[in-house]
Amino acid sequence: MDDFSRSWTALLAAVAGLDDADFARPSGCTGWLVRDLVCHLVIDAQDILITLATPAATEPTRNAVTYWEVADAPPTGEDPLDALTVRLAAAYGEPWLLKFHLDDVGSAAGRAAGLAAPDLRVSTRDEVYTVADYLSVYVLESTLHHLDLIAHLPDAADPPAEGLARARELLTAIAGTAFPASFSDKDALLIGTGRRTPTESEAAGLGGFGGRLPLVIG
Template sequence: MNLFSRTWAALRAAVASLPDTDFEKPSGCRGWLVRDVVCHLVIDAQDVLITLATPASSALTHNAITYWAVSSEPPTGDDPLSALIVRLAAAYEDPALLKFHLDDVGSAAGRAADLVDPGERVSTQEMVLTAGDYLSAYVLEWTLHHLDLVAHVPSVAGPPADGLARTRSMLEQIAGAEFPSSMPDEDVLRVATGRRAPTEAETASLGDLAGRLPLVLG
């Protein structure tokens, strides 16, 4: 729960510190500009609010790891939802409006997360899981998108180290294998999720695991 709050606060602070011109730069998410990532975060924050306000009484079906559906095909940015995000982000025109909207709904999502009972069952996308597991899953979401945000904006601070470490651990559980200790967390996260191709040295150190990458999470 605390890690959710720290990673979310760090990501929102990174967005708040972005100069307006950086919103037009490419992000680490294929097909999206920085402004598109920020717009996606607004949708994410809305999802957090909706889910935490959707209690469930049925049996648990998922946890923080099984929450994620995994495929091997990187997104192209052409699917309807991605296309909608791009159009919506462009409609803001003034980056200050997008910053304001994220701060507004994002702060509310953060407060809701601080107040919820981690053992409470919630429902989302036909899944039932504890609020604690749901918010733990979002540590991965925040951390990956924080990396996307700063991929071509080195002047902005990256995600917290404990968020990187936790996301790496979650990806290892999803993959059912450990990544090489020689690879820093940021490199593991980018390579494992297809945000960049591995170098020859990384491919060699990954061994058989290289053939199972990327892990495209949805």
């Protein structure tokens, strides 16, 4: 729960600190500008609110690791929701409107998460999770998207160290194989999800595991 709060709060703060010109820069999500990514974060915040307000009476069916499905190939941008996100982001027009909307709904999502009991069962995507597991999903999601947000902003701050470490743990569990100890948490996440190509020495350290990368999760 604390890792979610740190990661989510840091992500909202990173968006709040963007200059208007930053919204037109590319993000770490292939094909998306920063404005498209911020619009996606608005949808993420809405999903958090909806899920926390959707209690379930049955036992959990998935957890923070089994939530994720590993795809065979990266997204092409042809998914209807991805295309809608780009059009919706453009419709905002002014960056301050996107900032305002994310701060509004994102802050509400953070407050709702802080009020929810960790063992409460909630439902999303026709699956049931404990609140603790569901929010752990968003530690990985928000940490990766924080890295995406600052991919071309060299002076921007990294995600919180605790969130990076927890996100690495989750990605390791999804992969079923540990990343080399020589990898920083940030590098493990970037290389593991295909956001950065490994150097020759990093590829050598990955060994056979490197052939299974990137892990395209969603």
